[in-house]
Each structure stands twice: as structure tokens, then as C-alpha cells.
Amino acid sequence: MSVAEIAHGVVDGEGRLVEADDALLGLVMRAGGGLGQLLAVPQLATLARLARRLAVPIARGVIVADRDADIELFVRAQIDGATVRLSVAGWTERQPWRPAGERARFDLFVADAEWRWECDAALRLGAVSIEAGARHGFDAVGLLGRPITDLFGFEPDGNERLPILEALAERRPFSMQPAKLRPSGAPVLVSALARRDAAGEFAGFTGGVRSIDLPESGTAPSVAVTLGDRLERALRRPLGQIIANADSIGAEGEGALSTDYAGYAADIASAGRHLMALIDDLADLEAVERPDFMPMIEPIDLADVARRAAGLLSVRAANAGVTITRPPSDRHVPVRGDFRRVLQILVNLVGNAVRYSPSGSSVVVSVDEQGRATVADTGRGIAPGDQARVFEKFERVDVTEPGGSGLGLYIARRLARAMGGDIAVESTPGQGARFTLSLPPDPPR
Missing domain, CATH: 3.30.565.10 (Histidine kinase-like ATPase, C-terminal domain)
Incomplete structure (x- = not known):
């Protein structure tokens, strides 16, 4: 949308987004929320709560993370009976801070990924997350050197296209490529950056993977799936960004730091990884405690x-x-x-x-x-x-x-x-x- 346009939304007394124009709804959905759910963009939710508590209109500029960019917004929150009406203008995209180096840029590009992989220009796997192998039942080490299609079964997206093929032809990044893991059949989304060698030539892809929880046909998603999805979208991405940024600071990619500050960054990254593991445990906990939980024997x-x-x-x-x-x-x-x-x-x-x-x-x-x-x-x-x-x-x-x-x-x-x-x-x-x-x-x- 252009900077002159304004998107409107309505937040109810419980903090749920009940109405939203397309631009605002899209931003909220990319943050893991949706209509009828708690407002998933923290900056907007904070302004709505503040307006309600003070019972006066609140207007200020905010910066919101939206996938791989930051969005500058000007938000007005005003009480309207039992609801808060939001008017969101500005919508100016700016690139977020990036530490130097291709590896650091990749860390932020797939900060919301569950696990990672890498392949060469011939699409032979050169790295696969060992933890992913343990979680999804495949031999990560045994896949090294084999074609990427031995790990992923790529499928057309909603536009009947294969993003990875277009990216391969143009030697560029791709995102949200639907696929199924060959060993388990689990549905996933795959994204990647194009790697370059010392001469600037295409050298393969370095990517990340996210799981998709799909309900059975004709049924509504279960409570466990909804909770797991909220954990993934609301917590994994910001934690991934915290870990990536802390690692980059600790590596002193932007210059030397005092020993104390480098140590603080390492502590932040370690705590973030601990919380990421806790998210995995909580998702498993929800699964095993469901009455209909049934392993595949x-x-x-x-x-x-x-x-x-x-x-x-x-x-x-x-x-x-x-x-x-x-x-x-x-x-x-x-x-x-x-x-x-x-x-x-x-x-x-x-x-x-x-x-x-x-x-x-x-x-x-x-x-x-x-x-x-x-x-x-x-x-x-x-x-x-x-x-x-x-x-x-x-x-x-x-x-x-x-x-x-x-x-x-x-x-x-x-x-x-x-x-x-x-x-x-x-x-x-x-x-x-x-x-x-x-x-x-x-x-x-």
C-alpha cells in the first residue's frame, strides 16, 4: 500500500482483533495472528491497551518487524465504546540492521526456521541439521552428498509454481516452497539464500525449514495444533532473531567489543537456545497428552x-x-x-x-x-x-x-x-x- 493509505482495525475488550483492513490483517497474520485472536503485533497491542487504560486517544510512530524488513508505521488508537479503533498509516519499509557477512545475513533471513540445510550448485546436500534428523526420523549424515530431492519432495505453491526451480534458473533466493520430507511425508515450507563462491558465481543454496501442522480433511484444527502453531509463530521467530543477533554481536563482526559485552551476548544466545528447546518440549507435551494421540506403529x-x-x-x-x-x-x-x-x-x-x-x-x-x-x-x-x-x-x-x-x-x-x-x-x-x-x-x- 502507498504511504497515503490508512488501514483500520478494531480490537475488542479482551485484546482480540475483530475487524481489520487487508493490509493490517496481512501484517497480523504474518506475525502469527488472525481475526478473532489476540493482536499478534506487540507494538499495536501495547497502544490498544494504553488507550484503553488511559481512556484517551494515543498516537505515535512505531517500527514493526515484518518478515525480512522493518515497517515504519504511524498508529492512532482511540476508544470507541467497548472497543479500540486502530488507524495505521505510514507503511514505510526499511531494511533492518544486518551484521556484516553472508552467514550473518542468512541467520536473520531464516531466523524463524526450525532447522537448516545446505546444497552445492548441483543440488547435492552438503549440510543437514542433525537435530532435524532425530526429530523427523531420517539419517542426516547419510543424506550428505545425495540430491536435495532425496530429502524434499517439492510441490507446486498456490500459483502452481515451483519457487525453487525459478530461483535455480535465476540464481536467486526463494521462500515458502511447499514440500514433504521424503523419509516421513511431513509437510514443510522451505526457504533459502543463493550462495556465491569467491568469484561471485552461484554455489548452491543455504536454507531453512518450517513444519506445517495440517488438520485432517473436513475437520477443524485441534486445540493442540492451534497452541503449537501459536508457539511456533509467536515465539520461535523472535527468539531466532535474538539468538542470531546475539551470536553476531558476540562474534564481533562489527568491530571489537569489551570482554564483558561479548560475554553478555553469549549469555543471551545461550538463554535463547534454552527457550527454543523449551518450545519444542512444550509442543511435544501438547501432542503426547492429547486423548487421541496415537504413534504410528x-x-x-x-x-x-x-x-x-x-x-x-x-x-x-x-x-x-x-x-x-x-x-x-x-x-x-x-x-x-x-x-x-x-x-x-x-x-x-x-x-x-x-x-x-x-x-x-x-x-x-x-x-x-x-x-x-x-x-x-x-x-x-x-x-x-x-x-x-x-x-x-x-x-x-x-x-x-x-x-x-x-x-x-x-x-x-x-x-x-x-x-x-x-x-x-x-x-x-x-x-x-x-x-x-x-x-x-x-x-x-
């Missing part, structure tokens, strides 16, 4: 899943000076379960073992013919009185220990039991802990 090889989980944590373990021993490659244990969820459980168990293991020690991942996978460490162990507590919601044995939300083991046990299995712990303080996942065996056919 199928024959799987527990030994193979255990090897994959150990492989996904190998870099983290190496950085901590911990060795992971995994089941041998010729070992196979057929069980019944949801591959992605079993991998999620074992990544959680192995990750905890690595976290609490001292440098120079080992974590042993083993399986047996009874359909059990055991993760054993030599850390400080768990006192008998705390062994039941570790599986309770939001419980942490040592609240002073950094990281963790107190949800991982609770979610893991809920998942295991939903698949007809369970998780048990054996531990002696000072001698480590053994967590065992058991699943129903897959009978021979």
Missing part, C-alpha cells in the same frame, strides 16, 4: 535406531570428551514402534547420559533380544528417592544444573507407553545410571 530395527541415536550425538559427545559405544552393525533387534518417536526417545536418553558424564568416560548403548535398548553412563547417578521423580512433569533432580526443562523423560516415557513399552532406570549414586527402553518384539512372519 510398524516393524522397526531397535538396534538400527540405537546406532542412529548414538551417531546423532557423537559430535556433542566428542566436544565433551565422552565416548559413545553403540551396538555392532550386524546386530538386529526387530520390535514394533514408531521409528521417529523411538529415535526421539533414544536421542533424549543418550543426550542426558552425555550431559552428565565426566570427560574421559564412556556412554554405552546396547540392545538385547527381548526388545530392550539400554543407555548406561558412569556419571554421578541418581539417588533412590529421586528415581521416580525424574519421570514426572517439570521435575529436575538438581535445579541448579544448567539446561533442561524437566519434560524430556516425562515425554519419553509417555511415548514409550503409547507404543506398548516403557522406560525404567537403575542407578547407584556415584556409579552412573542405566536407562532401559523396552518395546514389544516384532514376531517372525
